[in-house]
Amino acid sequence: MRQRHCNRPGGWQGKLRGCGYRITIGREAILDVLTKYKDKHLSAEDIYLKVHSIYSDIGLTSVYRTLDMLISMGMVSKFDFGDGRARYEIAGEGQKEDHHHHLVCTICKRVINYNDFIDEELQLINKTEKSLSEKHKFEIRSHLVQFYGICDKCKKKK
């Protein structure tokens, strides 16, 4: 799920403050991890373990809570790749270079980022978004495009 429209001045601290949230070391640590691993697809536990290794006071509960907050602000996107745990990525600020969609192996759950035809995709998505939001009176915030299939390795194993 991709988000946009999250540009407010003042970096992440400004964004949080602007939305009435407090600045805490836990939130900073979580954002740091998400930024460092922006092309990975970390689960809440992945994030917890990475943050915990630096700042061991953080709890898994807070990771979940912070992720929910960041998602509601559009700063983080949540994905479901079918392995029973949600994945999280920092949402690029609308720059095309950062924008990617996913190709998921339904067997081993491997995920590949791609941005082939991303211009065309985004163009069509924008058009569709505009039309849908008028027609259905939705305030559209994000979209999700994923392909599913069987990867090279899993095909060979069969």
Add this chain to the structure above:
Amino acid sequence: MRQRHCNRPGGWQGKLRGCGYRITIGREAILDVLTKYKDKHLSAEDIYLKVHSIYSDIGLTSVYRTLDMLISMGMVSKFDFGDGRARYEIAGEGQKEDHHHHLVCTICKRVINYNDFIDEELQLINKTEKSLSEKHKFEIRSHLVQFYGICDKCKKKK
């Protein structure tokens, strides 16, 4: 998640047999419900309750098992709309009329089917699919396109 390429002769029974599965009354009942409610977004429990009211011997476990089987055959698509329970739809056999994507309210989880620009979407999806499957050696089986936002009613409530 939309599936295609599931046309084998002999109706659903032929398809199951062709894949080495047995024909059972439970499976028939589940497929009947999915077909009857093809434009709804039923959860496993929804399906269980509807099937159970007709054929009361069916168990929830079998509903899950049958759904998994049908998904692996590409006859059913599984969706995540963010409310903690998966949703299932019978996969139209590639006819454009049946093909739709979803618009999801992130607050009340209401789901609207749409097929505006579906021709253009499918055209771009096919192109992307072809390119991705060559580039990443994936055998692509299905895709997922969803939009998220806040619906009319939820906007008013705020």
Add this chain to the structure above:
DNA sequence: CGTTAAATGGAAATGATTTTCATTTAAAAA
């Protein structure tokens, strides 16, 4: 610095889905 509501951690609860296992049954073989 004191105040206060927001944020936190840990433990317990939740709830969808999966696993286990003894029993039933579809369908191939005889």
Add this chain to the structure above:
DNA sequence: TTTTTAAATGAAAATCATTTCCATTTAACG
């Protein structure tokens, strides 16, 4: 048709990601 056998089943138990509860801590305001 009857026999045979592995697949399919239901019920109960287990799993496990996520959420809730609640007592404690803390960011940010004056």
